[in-house]
Amino acid sequence: MSLRIENLCSADDGVTHLQDISLQFDTNSFNILLGPARSGKTSLLRQIAGLDQAGSGRMLLHGEDITRRDVRKRDVAFVYQEFVNYPTLTVFENIASPLRVRAQDKQTVARKVHEVAELLGISDVLDRHPPSLSGGQQQRVAIGRALAKDAEVILLDEPLANLDYKLREDLRRELPRLFADKGKIVIYAASDPNEAFLLGGNTVVLDKGTVRQTGPAATIFATPASLSVARIMSEFPFNLLDANVENASCTVADTISFPLPAHMDSLSAGHYTLGFRAEQFSFAALTPAAVACDATVAVTEITGNETIVHIEFAGQSCVAVVAGTMTFRAGDTITMYLDPDSLFMFDSSGQTVASPTSSQS
């Protein structure tokens, strides 16, 4: 049992939103659509909901073609980033509304509303109106309506983005549990890679209306298929340096040079892009092969127990993140170390040609 999307394309006014999307979402699955703004996440959700018409391609729910099916006839619930509720109805009536549409009897409605409210921790505000509630409670009401609707497909479009981050943490932990083992297909759009890790499930990386990679977040993180995926999966800005490979060694802009590590030894001579994450910079040589990089500090940011150092290195802006509180001034020269075993390499078309083996364990 599944939702299948085959070669879906959509565009309007000459702007392409989705380009040849083929995906399968199974029943009882939690799926993350991960991508930056305008990558096609919302477009895809709207297609699945039936809010927009596809240009070409098909959508099949349990084998049945639903591509042209009217939005009202699709068994789909949609939770938006903005808290969308009926402001003049009580919380009880908001959650009850999809049940009323189906003309269920009074007792069944009351029982289901209380069940859902209990699950979401909003039983004590059932008599109130949404505008008088906190953002977190308002979004719970919207999620409550989706749960009460008991639709087969549940679409969530960055539902936590407008919440205070402490509320976001709580609700993020609850969400996968709310839908688990209920025979649903949940599709959740996110732009923060940490959400893909924390929510678990299957991740689909979208960029410029195209599916770039699918799989568990940890696998995509360790072996991104391309530079764009590595960037989207990176919590901090992903560092890039122009590199030249020749005679089994790698040189970066006349500043550093190191023998090719094992995972790069099949690379032929030529120009590449070296890529690595902020956490791969360290203040000490952690392995004998570590390469010293002399860099100039641009900006230092302290997050409490970590320091983010923006540096200029080899003519590029790079970011390093290190434990503890470090105070540097802009213009300071510092030496940081990189372990060649931890570096990615991309070819000129942005495809990954080497991923560090250490991160694949």
Add this chain to the structure above:
Amino acid sequence: MAQIETRALSHSYLPDPDYPADFALKELDLNLLDGHAYALLGPSGCGKSTLLGIISGLLRPTQGEILFDGQDVTHLNARQRHVAEVFQFPVVYETMSVFDNLAFPLKNRGFGREAIAKRVAEVAELLDLSEQLPRKSATLSAGARQLVSLGRGLVRTDVNAILFDEPLTVIDPQEKWRLRTRLKQLHRQSGLTMIYVTHDQTEALTFADTVMVMHEGRILQSGSPSELFERPKHKFVGKFIGSPGMNFLHCQFDGNAAIVDGQSIPLQRPYGTDIDGSSFELGFRPEYCEFSRDGSGIAAQLIDVDCTSRRKIAYLNAAGAKVCVSLPADQEIPADNHRIRIDPQRALLYAAEILVAERP
């Protein structure tokens, strides 16, 4: 440029406020140093936007006064205070070029063509927008449009301070980084007093020299990012700063050690002898505790584990409360017999939700 002070400032949105709960801001005495970068951090409804509105002149306070460089400005409007403001959503004329957007406030004030060109070029340089000047604003990214909004405030040469009200809300995570770094560089280059309102701890801690944590109309603590992380003065601050926030376990205190669940944790600090003996709690960060591998420590039941790319967060029940342990992603969690060891050097004692002070 200005030093900004408030004296016994309070504000209520009600016509006839009476009880403390009627006030969105409660008796605030602030002294914001000239050229410093501040963040006002707190959950929605804590009063941070009210305070920003009063500083900018959009709101008239119910009581108290506000001073810029010693001058009472309480009754001056926003324009007269010469503050530049950046809001959640960029405020730009979409059909105009970046240049015309930046030039607009100067044209309105009757500046000559050459003076305008010179000043716009200076501000564009400062904001890294020089190459974008001929472009239509509608074609810019959200982050660049935020910079143009900011630039429209900055072209005036008499700016006292820049106020930011959740300026990164509508910006992509990747672009957020660039814009935040840009703002920080701008602070260094311009030397202007900056006040930044946010509910996001990362934004507040990374942006500001001094972060003021607000809750229910009060500033609970004002300090550097590492002070707030290492020594939260109030339980609320400990919980609000950090992801996840600080752990708190009820304990007894014998003047030297905290006793949790029968286990003694030697704090060995110069605490005074006259500490009130009720409702002690031991506060410790998820980063400053670990799984014991030798059978010592506080017994705990493992509930759940979250993994991110860099950390594992274990959620446990221990001594009647929820406790989080944060460990590097590559470290294993013991299979059973979970016990937690708290780093005594970094654990803090709280009485009635307030950090117990040590003697100097």
